[in-house]
Amino acid sequence: MxxxxxxxxxxxxxxxxxxxxxxxxxxxxxxxxxxxxxxxxxxxxxxxxxxxxxxxxxxxxxxxxxxxxxxxxxxxxxxxxxxxxxxxxxxxxxxxxxxxxxxxxxxxxxxxxxxxAAKYFSFITTLADNDIESLEDLEGETIAFADSLSTSGSLFPLYMLSQAGLDVGDAPQGDPADFKGQWSDHSTARETLVNRDPVMAAGTGAFSTITHVPKSQLPDRVKKYNPSVEDAGSEDPQLDLLQASDPIPxxxxxxxxxxxxxxxxxxxxxxxxxxxxxxxxxxxxxxxxxxxxxxxxxxxxxxxxxxxxxxxxxxxxx
Missing domain, CATH: 3.40.190.10 (Periplasmic binding protein-like II)
Known part of the structure; x- marks a missing residue:
């Protein structure tokens, strides 16, 4: 490579x-x-x-x-x-x-x-009322990320997308090949997903989106390490979890x-x-x-x- x-x-x-x-x-x-x-x-x-x-x-x-x-x-x-x-x-x-x-x-x-807990997570989320059900469904779509150097808001989401078979191209410094990317910060990525139609998913740290994700969607590894798990799903609108990363130091x-x-x-x-x-x-x-x-x-x-x-x-x- x-x-x-x-x-x-x-x-x-x-x-x-x-x-x-x-x-x-x-x-x-x-x-x-x-x-x-x-x-x-x-x-x-x-x-x-x-x-x-x-x-x-x-x-x-x-x-x-x-x-x-x-x-x-x-x-x-x-x-x-x-x-x-x-x-x-x-x-x-x-x-x-x-x-x-x-x-x-x-x-x-x-x-x-x-x-x-000395570990945290990266989430890729989508709005609950759209047609995105898996990372593969994001091909050709627009995804919002945090800072290009953010571990949980850029690097790990890109890795998860790559593992799902999507070509990340020159991201995070350049353009992805199989989808469009926008980089800002965790909060902006979340709000862009919620408020702007072209954006179909957000890659963020779990701390930015976990309160919008139903607790039932969280994998056991997140429940084990994330101190905010009890607040999961407490805020609107609901976001569906497409994938959570492995634990990140x-x-x-x-x-x-x-x-x-x-x-x-x-x-x-x-x-x-x-x-x-x-x-x-x-x-x-x-x-x-x-x-x-x-x-x-x-x-x-x-x-x-x-x-x-x-x-x-x-x-x-x-």
Whole structure:
């Protein structure tokens, strides 16, 4: 199979589309060390910096640092910010962790967990009242996806489509062969499926669509690992589940490999020791979607590497 390079960016250092959002020094006084934390782009309906405020407050109080946060314009920009020294630590996609390790520029500081589960899922869903009953029925149709580098919202849906016999062509960086693709974010992909007639299916993380999928349609592997299973089918309109992926290791917290500041060990310890009560504020408008961080390494993402290999993709220099 001819391999296709992706995870590329032409953005110059300093033009990464970062949205500044200094959280401020909440604990350590004016002499604390500043840690630059970059966030992956969130859903269109989520303020990711507000989500992360409890975590940032915890890190500041426990590690005695000042957190400055920025939001990257896309997943590739997260790695470029780490590689260029504009960020010390980041939330990132598994594909970014794999390429960061390939480049020798990043380490996995931890793997996010939600209510004890360090795995999550990709869903391909369709509206309940259309004629799509299987992935094979999507040939010639339009499918909405999340960011092109999203593990659960792009790579795994493309892999599932490929395994069903559909030619994914040059996706996710180019055009699919057997269907049309649109890339945005998880929420937009879901809403596009619901509101726009040409779109017949959506590839998203399960977290974006599970509340629209009847619990009876969920396979046992999803019921075992997904903490949101009790909310399945609680929202309208109903979406039918065409396929759920195998379990995917949850996304990593990455750290710049050459970050040798005194604060590094303190931040790592505070991160790995964080309790659910340190991270989740149930009264907040934007609740953080994970409840802890486990130790991990890039080897935990071998299932993602397998999908990348099966799709014939090659992570490229950012």
């Amino acid at each position: 001819e391999r296709r390079t992706f995870l590329t960016s032409t953005a110059a250092v300093g033009t990464l589309g970062l949205t500044a959002g200094c959280i401020g020094n909440l604990s350590g006084g004016g002499n604390s060390e500043t840690v630059n934390f970059i966030l992956s782009p969130a859903e269109s309906d989520v303020d990711v910096q507000q989500q992360y405020e409890p975590l940032f407050t915890h890190l500041e109080e426990e590690a005695g640092v000042t957190i400055e946060s920025n939001v990257a314009k896309d997943y590739a920009a997260v790695l470029q910010a780490l590689d260029s020294g504009q960020a010390d630590i980041a939330d990132a996609a598994p594909a970014v962790a794999i390429e960061g390790d390939n480049q020798g520029s990043t380490d996995v500081m931890g793997i996010r967990v939600a209510y004890g 949850r996304a990593p917290i990455l750290v710049r490999r050459d970050w040798e500041a005194d604060a590094r060990d303190g931040v790592r310890e505070a991160l790995l020791n964080a309790e659910e009560s340190d991270l989740v504020d149930e009264n907040a408008e934007e609740e953080l979607w994970f409840t802890g961080v486990n130790e991990g390494s890039v080897s935990d993402y071998e299932p993602v590497q397998k999908v990348i290999d099966e799709l014939g993709l090659e992570l490229g220099q950012v």
